[in-house]
Amino acid sequence: MAHVVSFRKEEPSGPLLREVSGPVLRLTLNNPPANTLSIALMEALLAALDAAAASKEIKVVVIAAAGKLFSAGHDLKEMTQHRADADRGRAFFERTIRLAAEIMLKIGKLPQAVIAEIDGLATAAGCQLVASCDLAICTDTSTFCTPGVNIGLFCSTPMVALTRAAHRKQAMEMLLTGETIDAGTAKDFGLVNRIVPQQYLRQVVDKYASVIASKSPQALKIGKEAFYRQADMPVAEAYDYAVGVMVENMLASDAEEGIGAFLGKRMPEWNEE
Structure with missing residues (x-):
């Protein structure tokens, strides 16, 4: 049975944009300038994934981003503000990191396929988000890194997704050096499926989503x-x-x-x- 293609755009502002096109749900990170995974953005993303899981109409979920960066990971400014708390930020740090882990687990358990659409830098928890998706398609100018080691913070939670997506030694290379890798290296490592020119990114992702949505x-x-x-x-x-x-x-x-x-x-x- 052919899907009837419709288009609906919701929430023109806010940290997460939602678009529905037929059986495809597009979730766009919209937290400029770096699309950091703030509490507000992560709560919105988790709610959107929960709603998708319960939907009979949605067959594929695409996670994209507005602006020049896919995501710079956790909002370090937001987290640092809580160092003045009585517990030196422990409760807020745990809330932030556990919320991210919940999102990554939700993606894996979602009945629909989830495609990451990357144009720009995906770093730390942003790289974790890419690694957690079922498929990842990026532009030829996209870059990736897990740079926590550079600031005294090993990327332990991004490591969980990274070691399950990339080859083990390549994942360890990213984690130990904190260096940025280009799109071609990310594909060699196993972090992304396809690399396309920027002007064709949406077209290629939409094609993948359409093919997958046509299946049982x-x-x-x-x-x-x-x-x-x-x-x-x-x-x-x-x-x-x-x-x-x-x-x-x-x-x-x-x-x-x-x-x-x-x-x-x-x-x-x-x-x-």
Whole structure:
């Protein structure tokens, strides 16, 4: 069944912009000048992800950013202001960092695919956000880094996502040196999927989103959950788990419809429930 494409833009201002185009939700970080992950922005992003998870209409989520930077990570000015608190900022630091971790976990558990669209610098928790998304597409001028070590703060929470997206030794190189890598190096490291010229970024991301949105919602939900669960299992355990998932998927209505459509040489009509 073809999706009816509609377009709706919501919230013209605020730290997070929302656009809905057919089955695709676009969330744009809008916290100038550096799109730092302030409490306000992270709360808005988490709420938007929660709403997407509950939606039957949204099939793909894109996380983009306004301005020249994707995200400079946590708002260090906001955090530093709380060093004057009675606990020297401990409670606020924990709230900030745990909220970011909750967002990263939410992205992985979301039934929809999540695509990061990067144009500019993604650093520290901004790089963590890129690494946490299912796919990442960037411009050829985008750059990435985990520079905490340069200011006496090892990027321990960005490390969790980074070591699960990039190759281990390359992730450690980024974490130990704090140096900025270019788009080509980020692709070599495994941090991004594609590099495109800036003028084609939105077009390429929209194409990926459209292709993914055309697939079975049941299969995408089952497959995404299984992908992340098996990734941390020993290989024999992963196969045992995947066999069970595959059998249950075969029994699902979309698999029955999809296989029947393939054998009958017709387009499938997915169950939207």
